Amino acid sequence: MSDVAPGAVLRGAVDLSTLKNRPATPAAPAAPTGGDAGAPRLVFDVTDATFGDVLELSKRVPVVVDLWAEWCGPCKQLSPILEKVVAEHGGRLVLAKVDVDANPQLSQAFRAQSIPMVVALVAGQPVPLFTGAVPEEQVREVFAQLLQLAAQNGVTGAVPVGQGTEQPAEEPEAPALPPLHQEAFDAIEAGDYARAADAYERALKENPRDEEAAAGLGQVRLLGRVQGADLQAARTAAAAEPQDVDAQLLVADLDVAGGHVEDAFERLLDLFAQLPGDARRPVQERLVELFGVIGANDPRVIRARGRLTSLLF
DSSP states (O other): OOOOOTTOOOTTTSOOHHHHTSOOOTTOOSSOEETTTTEEOSEEEOOTTTHHHHHHHTTTSOEEEEEEOTTOHHHHHHHHHHHHHHHHTTTSOEEEEEETTTOHHHHHHTTOSSSSEEEEEETTEEEEEEESOOOHHHHHHHHHHHHHHHHHTTOOOOOOOSTTSOOOOOOOOOOOOOHHHHHHHHHHHTTOHHHHHHHHHHHHHHOTTOHHHHHHHHHHHHHHHHTTOOHHHHHHHHHHOTTOHHHHHHHHHHHHHTTOHHHHHHHHHHHHHHSOGGGOHHHHHHHHHHHHHHOTTOHHHHHHHHHHHHHHO
């Protein structure tokens, strides 16, 4: 199960100072807005350049920050839950969505070792909430604790959500997942990545062309490998032993999980180039698996695959 610690402010653990002090772009309003009344939206995208505005907004109303990526399956399961629960609070919370691939400085500032990662901002200070996909009921419990913490720090405002404020349209109910896919997702929610992998493997035995199962399998294997890993310790070990395959593989996994995809690919390709032929196979296999996690059509995968091919031949 994902760790939940809304009561502990990450003072010193997350450095937002460079983003907080950055001047906003001229086109950026003081708070993300929408609708005729110019009221802040409940759900909005935020970038490296506009994050200073969000820090200011957090002095009036708690801001939930959803760190996600397009390639992250659990992110796509969690984000609609976050949006739904934020909307239920009638403007007492807002949701800022951060694409970690497009905003590497924010990803680094929040030390996003794996995603989805959900953090809150209260009076400009980050508060850890949880990582990984969690059930809707747990999201509600965490947000209730977040509001209590915000009240203790004097942040009790709300954004208007009446007439003139842009509200997300109600989406049609998603079709039911195939049984084995649902079993895998339930296991992901519980943090049991081994059980999720087993469900996806059985789905692939039933249908070897099940692309969603193949992608899901790669993702949960990755999540399983990075679960509980210490990023700083892993980097220290990899730096001390540049040709230690296991050490380099772990850092690459952590980089991909944290959105630093190109860094991961470069690390493994450089290692592949340095190793003798009989030691290369694990690195090649991990690269191929990570290519599947990110997606064959992703430009970063295309470039890395091209370099791997040139190293092979």
